[in-house]
């Protein structure tokens with residue numbers, strides 16, 4: 001008999017690694033709701049992430065981001081796409097691992113650049129050209145890896161299929 005596939009699955013990783021895309025695909029396979037915390041922040045703020053950054057700075061954004069993570073009414077079983085920086089602030093990574101399983105969708109900097117061709121909705125990188133973005137990613141990934149690496153599972157995200165992702169979280 002198939003094991004019951006229950007609980008909250010958090011997808012984490014750098015901007016562009018495919019959290020939003022893979023969260024939708026996994027939720028479809030599991031027939032459960034998908035939650036994109038960036039979208040929930042936009043709803044809570046009543047403005048885009050870019051506009052919220054402009055009005056409140058990154059520090060203000062991180063406070064709202066933490067509140068949204070902690071206070072969202074998660075269904076018993078769901079897939080959650082997190083913001084790229086979310087695991088790296090406050091107690092967010094501990095909170096995630098206490099409330100569900102986490103998957104770090106790992107990707108090389110050059111692969112991330114190729115996935116980040118649309119930048120206008122990503123305030124941290126919206127004005128960068130490709131070489132500047134590559135440098136930025138290399139530096140930021142170095143700072144963020146210690147947080148991302150606390151995930152329950154770490155997967156190479158380039159060419160990752162939704163089936164493989166499902167088999168990882170529900171072996």
Ligand SMILES: Nc1ncnc2c1ncn2[C@@H]1O[C@H](COP(=O)(O)OP(=O)(O)OP(=O)(O)O)[C@@H](O)[C@H]1O
Pocket residue numbers: 013014015016017018019020021022038081082083084115116118122159
């Ligand atoms: N398997 C794939 N092959 C090619 N392109 C892909 C694939 N998966 C996602 N993409 C594209 O890569 C980009 C980044 O994906 P996505 O928005 O899901 O990343 P993200 O991790 O949610 O980023 P962010 O942290 O900025 O929200 C999107 O333009 C998406 O369409």
Ligand SMILES: O=C(O)C1=C[C@@H](O)[C@@H](O)[C@H](O)C1
Pocket residue numbers: 014015038049082083084085086121122123124
């Ligand atoms: O990597 C980051 O710090 C961010 C990623 C996005 O998902 C958004 O949460 C926001 O643009 C910040």
Ligand SMILES: [Mg+2]
Pocket residue numbers: 019020021038081082
């Ligand atoms: Mg996303």
